[in-house]
Amino acid sequence: MPLAYWCVLVAALLPLVWAGYAKAGGDVDNHCPRDSTSDLPPKHRRAYAAHYNAYENFPFFAAAVIVAVTQGAAISTVNLLAVTYVALRVLHGLLYVFNQSTARSIVYGLALLANIAIFVLPAFR
Known part of the structure; x- marks a missing residue:
């Protein structure tokens, strides 16, 4: 199985890492977690x-x-890629967590370019 497929798995699980960290920051009501995020640091x-x-982006x-x-x-x-x-x-x-908005936007754009490159690769074979 290609390494790229394992990367898909990692990318699928990555949101859970960020959510876990977010929930560890305070008292989140798991019945309605979206409603209690405004109370987090x-x-x-x-x-x-x-x-x-x-x-x-997944x-x-x-x-x-x-x-x-x-x-x-x-x-x-x-x-x-x-x-x-x-x-x-x-x-x-x-960068999102540590409030580095400009760098975060640049990295977002680079990741988008990498993703576009993956998508168009077959056109150049």
Whole structure:
């Protein structure tokens, strides 16, 4: 199984890391966790925002990897770009938590470019 598929698994689980950190920051009512996030300290509220952002960006990444692998893109390049994407998404979450908005936006853009590159790779084989 390609390394890129393992990266899809990591990217699928990454939102849970941010949500776990967010919930560890205060008293979150698990019956209605979204309602109680406003009571969290700022760093943990930002972790919850990173959680949402990771979920929002996951479908395109998963689709891009599947398209690239099934359409015959060079697997070594797909793997490299997938690892790069996951590393950038981890960094994005950390920058979100530590309130580095400009750097976070730059990293977001780089991860998006890596994802687009994965998706279009088969066109260049």
